[in-house]
Amino acid sequence: MNDSHLYSAPPLAASPATAKPRPSLGLGSLLAVAIGLVVSQGVMVLMLQGAGIAGLGFLIPLALAFVLALTYVMSFSELALMIPRAGSLSSYTEVALGQFPAILATFSGYVVVAMFALSAELLLLDQIINQVYPGVFPHLSIAYGVLLLFTLLNLLGIDVFAKLQSVLALVMVIVLLALGLAAMAGSGSHPQLVQAVSSDWNPLGASVLTLVALAIWGFVGAEFTCPLVEESRQPERNIPLAMILGIVVIFVTTALYSIGALFYVPREQLAASALPHYLYATALLGETGKLFLVVAAITATCSTLNSSLAAVPRMLYGMAHNGQVFPQFKLLSKRHNTPWVAVLFVSLITGAPVLLMGNDPATIGLLLLAAAIAWLLAYIICHLDVIALRRRYPLLARPFKTPFYPLTQLVGIAGMLVSIYYVSPTPEMTAAIFGYAGAVLGLVSLIAILWIKLVMRKPLFRPEPLESALARQ
Structure with missing residues (x-):
């Protein structure tokens, strides 16, 4: 007999073993986190390439991606407030679906994404600086120099962006918004492009829907507010509201930024360029645009890299304490108390x-598109978590309940599966994208199966009791 109706979630201030952080984060701080971990060079590039492929028609997949983002925000809000001391997606998923989906979700949504997306960020930074200052720096020296620098800083426990990351992220949003508005306001100086945009606003027709997977990359990451639930004031209100407002701000900013580029750079150039944001900035601002872009690129890449090198190793550290990954990830440096094996x-x-x-x-x-597949898979598992926990614990206290359940989750799952299927913007890229993502996720799945069966000695899909999962936090 399921006795889940006897259990109710503890108050957010409860402390099972240690003193909890004092709630100090208001809506503004949480909104900065929801926005800040989305803005990156990768987003700047993919959004402009999407606009180049589809013209003004890119607003259609962008709007659909926004709807899909709303579905994952609803699911994460319900999970985070129902299990308020859970630190990551693995904590929700082991209770809902079992150990294998928990490990796969965390590696897919965060470790594999870090592998693909951070690599792309470093390559973008290296290419931008070498484009602006050709021949000054050896090939890949910038990429590896930045990676080594922030690896060392995180090993030493030094977070150079600890006080500035939220501010820098908001500045980046303002900069992108300003670029879009400035381009649209001055579009009269490029009448041929204005005419081309207005005369054929959606050249792809119905095929524009295949760009939803590309567009959704502009909205992933808002759920990084969820681990801050215990440090938040009025989390029942502020956690969902921060994520919702965050993706609204991102939608408006991305739309204006992408449309503005169409008034200054021909669609064909945006679609074909590996550095479309370079074309955009220089077309709009001339030589000043180069310096502007270098500063923006350094800020975005270093902030994103620093955040990931701080957050992902600590996810692995927590999973090691749960027995879900190699115990070496629990090792902390004696002097700096950092998870050095996980950072490396x-x-x-x-x-x-x-x-x-x-x-x-x-x-x-x-x-970036291989990373999108991995992240979408994690979001699908998140939706499945909500459905499973609604069935297993129907009377559990839920400070936030997803509107229109289960339609919200079903729409999210269906939309994300379709997005994965159409993730490639061109047939030539399809094999490579699925090859990269499939090889890495397949290896992760194989290791997870062997680990759960041979080391943890647990069933792959047996959910853990909710009470014991909370007690470990």
Whole structure:
């Protein structure tokens, strides 16, 4: 007999073993996190390439991606507030679906994404600086120099962006918004482009829907507010509201930024360029645009890299304490108290694609779209978590309940599966994108199965009791 109706979630201030952080984060701070971990060079590039492929018609997949983002925001809000001391997606999923989906979800949504997306960020930074200052720096020296620097800083426990990341992220949003508005306001100086945009606003017709997977990359990452639930004031209100407002701000900013580029750069150039944001900035601002872009690129890449090298190793550290990954990830440096093995691991998997594929400019798009597959898979598992926990614990206290359940989750799952199917914007890229993502996720799945069966000695799909999962936090 299921006795889940006897259990109710503890208050957010409860402390099973240690003192909890004092709630200090308001809506503004949480909104900065929801926005900040989305803005990156990868987003700047993919959104402009999408606008180049589809023209103004790119607003259609962008709007659909926004709807899909709303579905994952609803599911994460319900999970985070129902299990308020859970630190990551693995904590929700082991209770809902079992150990194998928990490990796969965390590696797919965060470790594999770090491997692909951070590599793309470093390659973009290297290419931008070498485009602006040709011949000054050896090939890939910038990429590996930045990676080594932030690996060392995280090993030493030094977070150079600790006080600035939220501010920098908001500045980046303002900069992108300003670019879009400035381009649209001055579009009269390029009448031929204005005429081309208005005369054929959706050249792809119904095929524009295949760009939803590319567009959704602009909205992933808002759920990084969820681990801050215990440090938040009024989390029942502020956690969902911060994520919803965050993706609204991102939608408006991305739409204006992408449309503005169409008034200054021909669609064909945006679609074909590995560095469309370079074309955009220089067409709009001239030589000043180059310096502007270098500063923006350094800020975006360093902030994203620093955040990931701080967050992902700590996810692995927590999973090691749960017995879900190698115990070496629990090791902390004696002097700096940092998970040094996990930091080195994340740094290594970030640097490997840079070394293997750094000579090919097309690699950036492939890496970002392969990362999109991995992240969408994690979001699908998140939706399944909500459905499973509604069935297993129907009377559990839920401070936030997803509107229109289960339609919200079903729409999210269906939309994300379709997005994965159409993830490639061109037939030529399809095999490579699915090859990269499939090989890495297949290896992760194989290792997870062997680990759960031989080391943890547990069933792959037996959910853990909710009470014991909370007690471990």
